[in-house]
Amino acid sequence: MTGTKCNIKLCSKQKMGHESETTNEEYVGSFIDRGSKRYLSYNRVMPEGQKVDCLISFEHNKLTLTQKGDIQSKLEFAPGARTRNAYNTPMGMMTIVVHTKRLVIEQKDTEINLLIDYDLEAGGEPINTVIEIKATLK
DSSP, X not given: OXXXXXXXXXXXXXXXXXXXXXXXXXXXXXXXXXXXXXEEEEEEEOTTSOEEEEEEEEETTEEEEEEEESSEEEEEEOTTOEEEEEEEETTEEEEEEEEEEEEEEEEOSSEEEEEEEEEEESSSSOEEEEEEEEXXXX
């Protein structure tokens, strides 16, 4: 997928019970605007060396995160929605339930800001997650 080159910054904050974790990642990727639907794509390398192609597709009030490679997943987010999603890793497949509490999509001339606030349910206590994504077009 080609398009406009961009810098992508992701900040993920997860909280489960009294424990919390914040991760920050930066990538060089591309942005494509297809009218009502827009896309950010980038490649990431996991700590164990696995390569994963990532695609964020978004439109008014809906966002999808897709990963392909050693990890395969498709997570769908829409405010107030509860979605069941497949998450396939080298250790096996899991079903993940996502309850989207808030989704913010803002686009200015050379900047895209996305915020996803959701609960992730994968068996135990829900994990509250907030992901902030900032893409700066070059």
